[in-house]
Amino acid sequence: MESKKEIDGAKEETASMSSSLQWSQWQLIDSILPTGGFAHSFGIEAAIQSRVILNPEDFQTYVIHVLENTGSLLLPYVCSAAMCPDLDNWRKLDRMLDATLTNEVSRKASVSQGSALMRVAAAVFTEIPSLKTMREMSLGSDIAAFHHAPVFGIVCGLLGMDSETSQRAYMFITLRDAFSAATRLNLVGPLGAAVLQHQVSIAAETMLKRWMNREVEDACQTAPLLDTLQGCHGYLFSRLFSS
Secondary structure, X not given: OOOHHHHHXXXXXXXXXXXXXXXXHHHHOOOOOOOOHHHOOOOHHHHHHOOOOOOHHHHHHHHHXXXXXXXXXXXXXXXXXXHOOOHHHHHHHHHHHHHHOOOHHHHHHHHHHHHHXXXXXXXXXXXXXXXXXXXXXXXXXXXXXXXXXXXXXHHHHHOOOOHHHHHHXXXXXXXXXXXXXXXXXXXXXXXHHHHXXXXXXXXXXXXXXXXXXXXXXXXXXXXXXHHHHHHOHHHOOOOOOOO
């Protein structure tokens, strides 16, 4: 039988490892992590120029639709990748999402952010060598496109996040990036954006509960107008964002 000293030592080691992983989990959703999310506006820039968004109230309605669409279309991929964070499952999810995204602008945005996240995660979270292995095994081939949602899910899973926390984190970074874009487009000020984000977070939690833990076969678009607006981004005469 193990002695009490050995058991206490094992508990302390487990607690220390858990605490270390929490720092990595927080860093993953920190805006300072250079994953390229702030280069994209979720179609907000195109919506402003198309006069679909005229004021903060319009933006609030728009971002709620963005969150709904994120929940219905992308959360299933985050969930599946987080629950089974292995190479074969990730590649399968990546191929499925690549076939699902028909909008070229949103597809390029997803690949750009996912590639950046995998590169950064492999370089930063060195305590998880499998991230670097996955990246190196998939680079320079047609095996993986590196879409953002499956990459985010697998990184969350390897960092010890449970499925629900991973999906909530994905909704959070979507909300964060949308409000960052609105601020830089002078639609709302920094303080106004913070207040509005706090208010919208209630709706975000409701949508999370509605769409979380679904199978990837159930993934669907709920706001096709957003897809259309984002697809128009490439036709803008002047633009600040990539999508």
